[in-house]
Amino acid sequence: MRAGRLDVGIVGAGRVGPVIGAALAGAGHRLVGITAGSDPDRAAAVLPGVPVMEAADLVRASQLVVLAVPHDQLPDLAAGLAEVEAFQPGQLVLHPDPAYGTDVLEPAVRRGAIPLAVHPAITFTGTTLDLRQLQASYAGVTAPAMVLPIAQALAVELGCEPVVIAEADRPAYAEAIATASEFARSIVGQATGILRGIGVENPGGYLSALVSSTFDRALREASPD
Structure with missing residues (x-):
């Protein structure tokens, strides 16, 4: 993974998703697209020129999927994308919600995806100002032991210092x-x-x-x- 770059899809165009996408793009990854949001102008200001795609199509086209949606929507989103067989074997699926570990991504895991929870500990504004905040922040990281280094590496690429949080300690x-x-x-x-x-x-x-x-x-x- 570290030798190459990833095709990244951002599901969620609120305050968090576009900023994470911009940070990953700044680290050299390629943004495949982003889903539509309620404030398209703000998302476009952070990710200019990035295509807007339907969630299932975007997930199928991505090697790394970021599910950056509100807390109460994440379980149903993961289950729904799994139901339409959007997740792919070996695909990285990451969410930035502080309250969930990787258990919430179990539907993706059953399709062969690799679950990662990476929460940058900042208050997102949804603007490029957040990119500077990320450079001085920490990220709570949860992942299965075999892939924990991948989650930590992605946190570093966001600009954060990773801190491992056990699954049971996420609440x-x-x-x-x-x-x-x-x-x-x-x-x-x-x-x-x-x-x-x-x-x-x-x-x-x-x-x-x-x-x-x-x-x-x-x-x-x-x-x-």
Whole structure:
């Protein structure tokens, strides 16, 4: 795999799929296509010129399939693509959902595909700005032992430092990710609301340096020496 490049298909044109596609293209892989999404202009801005294809046709044409769809849609998507025999033996099938390991890809595995779970630990905006964030982030990686190096290599190609998460630990991992994300949004929202209420213009900009430095300090204190 590492000696050559892969034909990559992106199923899911929300905030995550196009960015992962752009990162993989930047690592030298070839993008076969992407499925249609609700915001085609945004997807096209991140992946200009990439063909829009039907999911089953795209999967059949790809060596690496990225299933970047909302959490509650992933099980049915995997099952549906397996039912129409879209998955191919030896094909890599990757999803970036933090809460699932590889069990959710069992329908693809039964068709001979190789399951990988790679979650970049960033908040995606769906723009090319995310590519810079990926370069300073980690990725939670889950895969069968025989193919774990492939998942780790793909995380590195996204720009992330891979951290192995056991299948059984994915729910706890997802809880940690959700707790950090929701807490940060809640606190910032509350603080900016107070400042706005007393007439401070651009409260988000006003708090930017304070919030960033506070979180940086908290993260340093939480990290081992």
